[in-house]
Amino acid sequence: MSTGRSVILIVFDGLGDRPNPALGNRTALQAAYRPNLNRMARLGITGLLDTVSPGVVAGSDTSHLSLLGYDPRRYYTGRGPFEAMGLGIEVRPGDIAFRANFATREGGTITDRRAGRISSGTEELSEVLNREIDGVEFIFRPGVEHRGALVMRGEGLSDALSDSDPHDVGKPPREVVALDKGAERTASVLNRYLKEAREALERHPVNVRRRSEGKGPANELLVRGAGRVPDLPPFRQVHGFSGACIAGIPMITGICALLGMEVIKVEGATGSLYTNVDGKIAAAVEASRRHRFVIVNIKGTDVAGHDRNPVEKKGVIERADRAMGRILEVADRAVIAVTGDHSTPCSTGEHSGDPVPLLVFSPDGRRDSVMSFDEVSVARGALRLRGTELIEYLKQAAGLSEKYGA
Amino acid sequence: MSTGRSVILIVFDGLGDRPNPALGNRTALQAAYRPNLNRMARLGITGLLDTVSPGVVAGSDTSHLSLLGYDPRRYYTGRGPFEAMGLGIEVRPGDIAFRANFATREGGTITDRRAGRISSGTEELSEVLNREIDGVEFIFRPGVEHRGALVMRGEGLSDALSDSDPHDVGKPPREVVALDKGAERTASVLNRYLKEAREALERHPVNVRRRSEGKGPANELLVRGAGRVPDLPPFRQVHGFSGACIAGIPMITGICALLGMEVIKVEGATGSLYTNVDGKIAAAVEASRRHRFVIVNIKGTDVAGHDRNPVEKKGVIERADRAMGRILEVADRAVIAVTGDHSTPCSTGEHSGDPVPLLVFSPDGRRDSVMSFDEVSVARGALRLRGTELIEYLKQAAGLSEKYGA
Numbered sequence: 001m002s003t004g005r006s007v008i009l010i011v012f013d014g015l016g017d018r019p020n021p022a023l024g025n026r027t028a029l030q031a032a033y034r035p036n037l038n039r040m041a042r043l044g045i046t047g048l049l050d051t052v053s054p055g056v057v058a059g060s061d062t063s064h065l066s067l068l069g070y071d072p073r074r075y076y077t078g079r080g081p082f083e084a085m086g087l088g089i090e091v092r093p094g095d096i097a098f099r100a101n102f103a104t105r106e107g108g109t110i111t112d113r114r115a116g117r118i119s120s121g122t123e124e125l126s127e128v129l130n131r132e133i134d135g136v137e138f139i140f141r142p143g144v145e146h147r148g149a150l151v152m153r154g155e156g157l158s159d160a161l162s163d164s165d166p167h168d169v170g171k172p173p174r175e176v177v178a179l180d181k182g183a184e185r186t187a188s189v190l191n192r193y194l195k196e197a198r199e200a201l202e203r204h205p206v207n208v209r210r211r212s213e214g215k216g217p218a219n220e221l222l223v224r225g226a227g228r229v230p231d232l233p234p235f236r237q238v239h240g241f242s243g244a245c246i247a248g249i250p251m252i253t254g255i256c257a258l259l260g261m262e263v264i265k266v267e268g269a270t271g272s273l274y275t276n277v278d279g280k281i282a283a284a285v286e287a288s289r290r291h292r293f294v295i296v297n298i299k300g301t302d303v304a305g306h307d308r309n310p311v312e313k314k315g316v317i318e319r320a321d322r323a324m325g326r327i328l329e330v331a332d333r334a335v336i337a338v339t340g341d342h343s344t345p346c347s348t349g350e351h352s353g354d355p356v357p358l359l360v361f362s363p364d365g366r367r368d369s370v371m372s373f374d375e376v377s378v379a380r381g382a383l384r385l386r387g388t389e390l391i392e393y394l395k396q397a398a399g400l401s402e403k404y405g406a
Numbered sequence: 407m408s409t410g411r412s413v414i415l416i417v418f419d420g421l422g423d424r425p426n427p428a429l430g431n432r433t434a435l436q437a438a439y440r441p442n443l444n445r446m447a448r449l450g451i452t453g454l455l456d457t458v459s460p461g462v463v464a465g466s467d468t469s470h471l472s473l474l475g476y477d478p479r480r481y482y483t484g485r486g487p488f489e490a491m492g493l494g495i496e497v498r499p500g501d502i503a504f505r506a507n508f509a510t511r512e513g514g515t516i517t518d519r520r521a522g523r524i525s526s527g528t529e530e531l532s533e534v535l536n537r538e539i540d541g542v543e544f545i546f547r548p549g550v551e552h553r554g555a556l557v558m559r560g561e562g563l564s565d566a567l568s569d570s571d572p573h574d575v576g577k578p579p580r581e582v583v584a585l586d587k588g589a590e591r592t593a594s595v596l597n598r599y600l601k602e603a604r605e606a607l608e609r610h611p612v613n614v615r616r617r618s619e620g621k622g623p624a625n626e627l628l629v630r631g632a633g634r635v636p637d638l639p640p641f642r643q644v645h646g647f648s649g650a651c652i653a654g655i656p657m658i659t660g661i662c663a664l665l666g667m668e669v670i671k672v673e674g675a676t677g678s679l680y681t682n683v684d685g686k687i688a689a690a691v692e693a694s695r696r697h698r699f700v701i702v703n704i705k706g707t708d709v710a711g712h713d714r715n716p717v718e719k720k721g722v723i724e725r726a727d728r729a730m731g732r733i734l735e736v737a738d739r740a741v742i743a744v745t746g747d748h749s750t751p752c753s754t755g756e757h758s759g760d761p762v763p764l765l766v767f768s769p770d771g772r773r774d775s776v777m778s779f780d781e782v783s784v785a786r787g788a789l790r791l792r793g794t795e796l797i798e799y800l801k802q803a804a805g806l807s808e809k810y811g812a
Contacts, residue, residue, distance in 0.1 A: 365424055396463050
């Protein structure tokens with residue numbers, strides 16, 4: 001590898017938080033026992049990061065694009081492609097992806113857009129939804145409850161398509177309409193697919209059983225939010241060096257795979273509260289020998305935020321802090337950064353647009369006067385970064401930047 | 407002059423730094439005895455500045471454009487024109503400028519792209535490189551070792567040109583190719599010039615001597631990075647008032663001259679460690695009576711940074727601080743600002759993308775709680791500016807801004 005150090009970027013998903021009465025009006029991060037994070041804050045530089053821009057309530061997809069140096073305003077093509085990645089579909093540039101719902105249709109009209117929040121049988125239902133029509137491959141993957149993602153793969157497809165989802169009950173599913181000339185064939189093939197799907201779902205054993213149990217059948221697939229999988233320039237081309245990704249959730253590994261980064265699988269890295277964070281950190285240390293940039297996503301903080309459970313969130317941080325002792329061993333050859341991708345306050349259980357705390361540590365790097373790592377302390381730090389500025393800052397900290405000018 | 411005050415902007419070149427073990431892990435600025443800078447910080451407002459944008463490793467050319475209110479993303483046309491200014495060529499809008507190397511050619515191929523890092527004789531060699539062909543004037547100025555700059559001046563020239571530099575040894579110098587139709591004549595004249603230069607260098611007494619001493623001759627001029635000297639709108643037109651520049655290095659005075667600013671020569675202002683900083687400050691105070699804006703560049707901090715000598719850097723700051731006592735005398739009629747153009751940490755000896763400290767002082771201006779002027783203290787200050795925002799802030803602080811709206 002060229003001269004310069006590597007960068008290890010640890011992203012606690014949904015890290016940022018608001019005061020919580022259960023923790024004496026502290027955030028989970030403030031309340032956590034976090035000697036390693038505090039040590040890095042004390043010896044490093046800290047601040048706040050708006051992963052997209054201030055006040056924007058970022059998703060993990062838009063924020064991770066930003067963290068990797070891809071402005072989502074330019075590259076984000078809607079939730080379809082990223083939800084498809086999130087459900088583990090290995091999308092390719094040019095694929096058209098949709099968010100999809102199982103719904104209940106009686107006669108010609110939708111009576112329940114969520115098919116009673118169907119909780120089982122969606123895997124079996126999905127089997128009849130993977131098919132090919134007129135050279136176009138349809139790939140469906142179910143998600144939580146009635147949710148799923150549909151991907152169309154083939155030559156010359158367009159995402160200029162209306163939704164089949166009427167977005168309301170008491171209406172029939174809509175015919176998908178081409179929103180421009182170039183989308184006519186895509187719309188026509190999709191309408192044929194939705195008709196075939198309707199027929200196959202109608203007679204599916206899962207729905208026969210649901211009817212016999214007095215439940216509404218999941219006999220209609222509603223699609224919305226067509227988006228083309230973006231043709232993102234490879235990470236190596238954008239930054240001049242290779243990258244690796246360690247994450248338990250498919251959406252993040254999906255984005256990284258699309259960028260040509262090495263996706264490193266770690267046993268027990270589940271994206272849940274009790275993920276194998278030691279294994280992830282060890283893998284990051286190892287990967288930083290081969291790659292100039294390693295991103296690690298720790299999902300548990302976001303899960304706890306959505307669960308509105310600050311004690312759980314504090315626990316995730318404490319376990320990660322313990323694992324981080326190991327990372328300090330490589331500080332002489334890697335710049336270590338810790339941040340979040342967005343805030344998920346336990347008080348609301350939803351993402352918020354609050355900035356996330358940030359620390360950047362290398363033993364001989366710039367410092368500030370902040371002595372601990374939490375939302376309140378780092379607000380007195382030196383950095384106020386937004387969007388793709390973080391990776392620029394990290395690159396120069398590691399000696400990996402080209403000079404702009406003379 | 408209209409109502410309002412003047413602005414005196416003192417730019418310590420390469421001021422920002424990182425902790426240095428030789429100074430007890432302080433930066434040169436933290437370690438320096440700097441009563442005047444600290445007094446201004448205490449009574450003024452402070453913060454951090456990213457002269458281009460966060461993380462960008464700025465050169466002095468791009469950063470000074472920014473400091474003067476010219477977004478380099480819009481106005482910077484590559485290193486050629488700015489290196490030419492740096493070597494003291496008084497470039498004009500429309501000139502085409504190149505970075506150039508003396509190289510050694512044996513037979514038809516380049517055997518050394520740097521002519522043995524030729525250390526003497528380049529002034530004499532240059533004499534045969536200033537010539538006119540077909541109404542196009544060629545101006546060459548040698549720089550450090552084998553480096554130099556070439557400028558083409560004439561009607562209808564284009565910078566859509568390939569390099570003659572093959573960027574590798576064992577290859578012949580390349581014919582310069584027009585990258586679009588409009589550049590064909592420029593390419594043709596340049597190729598004729600390079601041929602004439604080759605012949606004149608070949609038989610030059612300096613090269614005859616080098617051969618007799620067993621050294622490779624500097625018998626080829628390689629050019630690269632063609633850039634058109636930008637037609638920058640004059641400083642007075644952009645800002646509504648006149649400006650003056652006091653700097654020891656030709657690149658800065660070159661930019662300011664191009665903007666139509668008054669370039670003030672100060673005896674002993676050398677751009678080196680022991681520059682006449684007292685004379686520069688005195689000249690700035692004087693110039694602020696005639697101009698609304700005076701920029702002073704103190705190069706020594708950057709020189710010491712590149713020398714990886716934090717004690718030297720501390721010394722430059724201490725001498726400048728002493729000189730600054732005088733500037734406080736005019737604080738009732740001038741807003742005084744102190745910052746850097748980029749960071750040059752002594753620990754790396756190269757520019758970095760760390761933000762630079764900033765203070766803005768006028769006795770009745772906005773304050774913050776920061777009590778001293780250094781990278782760590784000002785991180786708790788009120789200002790986080792980037793790019794061309796600094797000059798906007800200074801203009802309003804001096805009462806020189808137009809209201810935006812009613």
